[in-house]
Amino acid sequence: MSADYLTIDNLRKLIGENIKKVSDAESGGDMKKASALCDTIIGELKLLADLDASDRERYLEIKEEWVKKKASLGSNERMSRSTQKTKNDSGLIDKMENEFRSRIESLISTADTKWSEIGGLDEEKALIREAFFFARATPSANVKVPKLRNMLLFGPPGTGKTSLAKAMSANIDATFFNANGKELVSRYVGDSERLVGALYETARARSPSIIFLDEVENLVLSRDNGNSTSSSVVQQFLSQLDGFGTGDNFVMTVAATNVPWKLDTAILSRFEKKIYVGLPDAKTREKILRINTVDKGFEVGLDLSVLSESTVNFSGRDLAFLCSEAIWHMLRRTNRDAIDRSDSVTPPGSGELKYQVGKITQADFDAALEKVKPVADRGMLERYQDWKEQYAGN
Template identity: 30%
Template sequence: MNDELCQLLYSFVRAHEISRRKFHLLQPAVLVTGPKRIGKVRGVLRIAGLLDLPVVVKTGTALYGETAGAIENRVDRAFLEANDRFYPNVGILLMTDINRFGYLEGTLNTRAILALKRNLTSSAPGDRSSIITIGTSSTSSAELSSSLIRLFPHEIKLTGLADAEAKLQELLSQSLCPSVASSKTVVDGEIMRNVNNLSVSSLEDLCIRYDVASTQSPDGDAEERFQSCVKSWLQEQGIKAKVSDLSWADVGGLANAKQEILDTIQFPLKHPEFARSGLRRGGALMHGPPGCGKTLLARAVAAQCSLGFISVKGPELINMYVGQSEANVRAVFEKARSVAPCVIFFDEVDSLAPARGRTGDSGGVLDRIVSQFLAELDALNDVSEAEDNGDQSKVVFALAATNRPDLVDPSFLRPGRFDRLVYVGPPETKDQRIQILKAASRSLPLAPDVDFTELESNCPTEATGAVLSSIIKRAAHSAIRRSIQTGLPPEQMKIDMQDFKSVLF
């Protein structure tokens, strides 16, 4: 984006130096679109500094008015202020959140649009106009009003820098995080893989947290401190970081399901050359009884492949207001694209995508949600230009889970969407149950007398993974109570067979 916008702005400056008429013929109005917090305003201000261009910034709220006349008046004053400051040279009027401009009571006002158009196209003789107008929008141009889009003949789309190292260098070049710059452990360490899906703006927030943490605990390990900041920030944003201790060892059994999921996600990452052949990449729908490890499996594969993880429960996207549910679906996919590469996981997808025509809602809300969901999946799974060139930094993988696959709309299961059905059921053999017990107790202090074979023989044969994990947790609680009663220090506590027997019998 920096090079493209810089060249465009430089061409405007050169045209202005030649003649104001040529300047206006180039139509110096630019729309910069991209997800929130990706660095749209930062990028414009930085390039303006490089070209030595003055900037007047007007936010969406600064141009808001309760009436069309008030909006028109504020637009006129904004351009007049910019003209007075820039004349006789050229400068930038930066209008942020242009997607919110001109709306009164939820409707785009024609008079407000005409006021903006009049100021953008004014080039009458004697006019002092020397303004390059740049509007930023977190909404894609396809979702903006056509009357607004026509006012900005030039558009630049932002998707973020390709990798974490490039983002960090962008941040360090602005000297915004000196403590990170001085920490070679953080800059060169394995931890940078965990921030591969962050924007520059987000990484700045992360580094500010790191600065604060470094001040509070200057003697701690730098990489552990940065890891803690990464996890807390991503969790606040609804994105799961790659958890270092989460691996296939945490998922007991499910060998067939693991292989199916790996074929869906890891294979395209390791062999991007097949994307160039026109192969259509689909997602996977995991189905099976509750408590069998569908969500755990999705998280584990994201960690195994060093991908970000976004978990979405179907009901949380449904809203009572008309059109808002569809907007929520679009926002989720837009968020996934902005933090790519990542895995987006839809839990309880049957509540979000029920078979159309059977739900009985009079307004057809769920039918519209399903249609929007299908459109986003098609856009997500089409082989993009980036994948054709072997660039996997923008790839988003879709996984879903349900207890009732028969309730899901059949169109979701066609090739190119969720075309892999992966059954995740309860353990069927003794070895599988033992593997789950070992995985669930992997991080717990076990006494030497714990025999998993004996423990398994006392467990219900129809137990799911959740039930087996619950047995481990209840045994741990029994050991904690015993340690408290006997005054045993926490570091000496061990879970023994007696604790398991107190749970099972």
């Protein structure tokens, strides 16, 4: 290991520690200290940019964020002073820390979604699995592999972004934190910054970890003063995404959004991979139709591949709705006396009240197609396409 490598590493660690100190100083209301620490971080980042030429641009960008952060400290000072009294109450802080801890522990979860329950998205599934493999495995030679720690899933509503994350939690051997942008900001107004810090701290302690941040735009939109990157929760999030002070612990952040244009460039530049989860093609639509009918035990009296051709622009969620509409139509058709019989009083679960399950027919789907329309339209899809071309490659 060369001396340079050691210096870079130590410097990164030092920066990580100082970032944490800024956060502590801010929570304690000591803006002077926070501001001085920002200066230190800015100096260290400059040095790091000189030492580590391969990542020079990125460090300089991060440095600029800290210059902005320092400028924002002045404007936040008055507000923080007014909250200082409560924050300095150590009893309250202890209580809050405990609450944070249990709240964060409660985010650890596993779903039982199998990869096969998600129709299509084969490339996306492969990318995620591959990224996690390379991030955790050791290379056979002493090389510096580009980092891949942060991944953004974006695309129209109902295309399987959350489902992909659920499958990750079920199939990848890592501690999985299931967090939601809206919850992170609404539950602890004003303290979300510390919650985000605590989330990453816990994830490092339980490494390897995956933090899934669904509806990430809500976290970023929680601007204290309308100024995007200066809000403290955004700053905290940015520094966690930069991964300073992470050391050997592996924490991968997977964020999801259906409104990627609400994320500003400071956030976007932190995501090494931006994966477009688009609408299903005809073959995938057929699979999803099958998952929601045949795989649930229903008999289907029509060719699903033909039906898939007439559901252009349907998302996975639209198709799931379409199938349940068709199933209900079939049930009504085969149980015309259901409403009259609903008045007959039998103890629930006694098994006396039975109903017929028939075959789902073309007519059931025709009726369903009258009711369920795709959410995505041409304009919406073009917007995703444009955004993708601009920010996520072709």
